[in-house]
Amino acid sequence: MNESAQASEERAGRGQGAAAPEFLTFRLAGEEYAIEILRVQEIKGWERATRVPHTPPYVLGVVNLRGAIVPLIDMRRRFGLEPVVLGQATVVVVVRVGASTAERIVGLVVDAVCEVHRIPASDVQAPPEVGAGSETGFIRGLAAVEGRMLILLDLDRLVTASVLEALGARAA
Secondary structure, eight states, X not given: OOHHHHHHHHHHTTTSSSOOOEEEEEEETTEEEEEEGGXXXXXXXXXXXXXXXXXXXXXXXXXXXXXXXXXXXXXXXXXXXXXXXOSTTOEEEEEEEOTTSSOEEEEEEESEEEEEEEOOGXXXXXXXXXXXXXXXXXXXXXXEETTEEEEEEOHHHHSOHHHHHHHTOOOO
């Protein structure tokens, strides 16, 4: 079998049933996180946000993205990590959230975007129980990929309806 046929077969997921879903990975403070690639609308550079009063500290504000008002969430602050100075190296991953309700567009501010991986459901392990008082409900699972541990995120739980309501976001 030639290389292109083999690559096509791997992309199609033949021999494993349905194709494994693809995840976009990004880095925060040296750790890698993953989100479903089908939820990603675009990846763009940082631009200063307009602050919205009375929002959680991890909501940096909103930006105008081709006529749509998009809230920006600082993922470092959302996860309780040390904030960094945002600048030219900062990346915004624009995603769709609220698939089960009114879909909305949100920007996730991350340190860097890494790569895309296919991760079969059989490779995803349940997140560990870390004790009372920890907010880990937005962790969908963990997966070992190429010797690294990826933390798979549930976007709908990560970006809660209460945050979107606080921003007055409208359905996109």
